[in-house]
Amino acid sequence: MSVSTPKPPTQIAVVQGIAPKPIELTPDRQRIDWAHLFGLPPFQMYAVERAGKSPADVMAWMPDWARSHESEQALFDDYCQWHAAKGYWPGEDQMGRTI
Helix, strand or coil: CCCCCCCCCCCCCCCCCCCCCCCCCCCCCCCCCHHHHHCCHHHHHHHHHHHCCCHHHHHHHHHHHHHCCCCHHHHHHHHHHHHHHHCCCCCECCCCCEC
């Protein structure tokens, strides 16, 4: 009579990627929709004025110009102040939404 040894438990290999870094958004600091912002004529005008570049190809250079800033939030805050000071869009907020 042979004595059988119990089988070891099944081993399972799990593949995990890098866990995303959680982003805490406070009510006064929302995520900035840069793709939407880049498409807005007021932001394009702001970028042309601040960068001193040609408006002819603004969509080509604007994303790199925006990324070159040290702080996204500082760039957005400056744009918001610029937008309010211009006063050209009294019926819209800085994101192009009707007020």
